[in-house]
Amino acid sequence: MNPVKHVAIIMDGNGRWGVKHKKSRNAGHRAGLNTVDIIINQCIHNKIQVLTLYAFSSENWKRPKNEIIFLFKLLENFLKKKINKIIEKDIKLKFIGEINKLPIKLQKLIKLSEKKTINKKSLQVNIALNYGSKVELINTIKKIKQKKIKLNEKNIDQNLYTRHLPDPDMLIRTGNTHRLSNFLLWQLSYTEIFFEKKLWPDFKGKDFNKILNKFKNIKRNFGSI
Ligand code: IPE
Ligand code: IPE
Ligand code: MG
Numbered sequence: 001m002n003p004v005k006h007v008a009i010i011m012d013g014n015g016r017w018g019v020k021h022k023k024s025r026n027a028g029h030r031a032g033l034n035t036v037d038i039i040i041n042q043c044i045h046n047k048i049q050v051l052t053l054y055a056f057s058s059e060n061w062k063r064p065k066n067e068i069i070f071l072f073k074l075l076e077n078f079l080k081k082k083i084n085k086i087i088e089k090d091i092k093l094k095f096i097g098e099i100n101k102l103p104i105k106l107q108k109l110i111k112l113s114e115k116k117t118i119n120k121k122s123l124q125v126n127i128a129l130n131y132g133s134k135v136e137l138i139n140t141i142k143k144i145k146q147k148k149i150k151l152n153e154k155n156i157d158q159n160l161y162t163r164h165l166p167d168p169d170m171l172i173r174t175g176n177t178h179r180l181s182n183f184l185l186w187q188l189s190y191t192e193i194f195f196e197k198k199l200w201p202d203f204k205g206k207d208f209n210k211i212l213n214k215f216k217n218i219k220r221n222f223g224s225i
Helices: 016-023 025-045 065-088 104-117 133-147 153-157 205-216
Strands: 008-012 050-057 091-096 121-129 170-173 191-195
Touching: 008 104, 016 025, 025 050, 025 065, 025 121, 025 205, 050 065, 065 091, 065 104, 133 153, 170 205, 191 205
Parallel strands: 008 050, 008 170, 050 121, 091 121, 170 191
Antiparallel strands: none
């Protein structure tokens, strides 16, 4: 049985869900938050150490301004409303991505949420926000150059946003789309990938557990036989 330490998720399909059920993409984003709650609880229940959620990509700036503003507002309200529950559940929050390019108000809230949960231990939740894997890799290589250390695998690992964390064991992408969309390209080298037909707001605990059970029985080779 494979141990699961780190699960990464591309939470896709909110927009389509919103249009189908409420004629509004933003309603889908709001509905998607319930699934975030459900999956966090499932991770704690299954003693998973790290959950990395793709919330906003470096390419999502191409979307209409009103959708972008809505998404940031939604996250702001989520953090304000849920921070005490998050602390209670012993969750450590960490944001990965170009956080310094986000609205100042949101940046402050992000810093505060990280600070308040820095010593929490049951689950680390990474939220990838204004995240793009290519930018991450370029910044990592720049850091390595500045530090005047060798460009090798170990030093890349140790200068990514995900330093100190194991690579994801499994990646789930909901929304019936089979691509990585610039997510953790380096870290996913040997990750087991699961594409899920359901849209993110329709994805439930039992769907997550089904994938977890499938994962546990896969023979992982890492190049060996
Ligand atoms: C993913 O859902 C959430 C974000 C990118 C913020 P989408 O908004 O991409 O939903 P679809 O793919 O358009 O349905
Ligand atoms: C990936 O979804 C980003 C997030 C889930 C945050 P997208 O919906 O932006 O991906 P593409 O554009 O369809 O590849
Ligand atoms: Mg999408």
